[in-house]
Amino acid sequence: MTSPVLIDARLLALLACPRDHGELRVEDGRLCCAHGHSYPVVDGVPVFLLAEREQTIGIATASLQAAESATGAPLYVDTIGLTDDQRRAIEREWTAGARIDSVISYLIGATSGWGYVDLVGRLQNYPIPDIPVGRGNGELLLDIGSNWGRWSVSAARRGWRVVGIEPSLGAIMAAKRAFSGSGLDIAWVCGDARFLPFKPDVFQCAFSYSVIQHFSEADAEMAIAEMGRVLRPGGTAKIQMANRGGLRSTYVRTRPTYLEGGSFRVRYWSLASMRQVFERHIGRTGLHAEAFGGLGLLAEDRTLVSSKAKMLIASSTVLKRLSAAVPALINFADSVYVTSVKP
16 A cells, blocks of 8 residues: 655756665555665655664664654754754744744854854855756756755756755755745755665756765775766766875864864865766766865855964965966865766
8 A cells, every 4th residue: 555755856856776776666655666665754855874784873773763763853953963062052942933944043153263253043045055067958967965955956047957865854945945935946865975866867967065075095995986876978077185295284183183073074185086986986077166264165155264274265365366277276175076077
């Protein structure tokens, strides 16, 4: 016996089992494949996290448990990776009916390379950056590690039909609450970048910012290979990565405390390694400087961040412009964009 699932039909048409890439059908309120794999759907959001796999981040395990047990709604605070005090504050502000979604008001602290840390709990507007991918004209874009949705919103405003995938169920639900009434074409999926739950050759663009740089080399390569699988021929991946040779990157990764960052610490790749792996799994690859002096230094954030961050953003912007004329400067960039085109 089957029963309907409240899931967008256009999204369902893109989905495939992340274990065997087979077709999915609706059965008893879940998504199922012919091999018996079954996935919960929470408020229209399919959850494709794989219990048998070691997770890249602990919130993925919490998200899967919340989805399977149907507990924690609507905020799912146990799946967003914040402190107990912050989770309690989120619940208090939610009850009070704050204008800004209370989950996003606290998740903002880990956004933009910690540049928004002073805004935690007192956010007045959603800071949406300018996604560097051009106009979408209704084509599909996959936002990998979409979190509370800022890049997904930016892409949708530029005419892309967006699917955001993220392992934090709480972050996805916050994005859904904050932006579902905005008229933007965005669908949300709870899943793992290493096991993308999509059919092959469906996306024109894959974008990711401050996500893959946290993966181990093995996990990153799996995610990059998955991007190559789901991109259409001629499609483009644009992925932000941390450069091993960057000036601040060198300082951070050589500090005695670097490994104390745990399994989700930033990993620093050489430019040659980035090019090699992306070309192997996707196609022709180019690199250009994204930030100097740190990670997550976006020019459009300069009115919201601390005085120190403002100075870093200003100097980074100058050096980025200069690097267009002096390509060798990319060797000293801390953050780069890797752009690959699938043949």
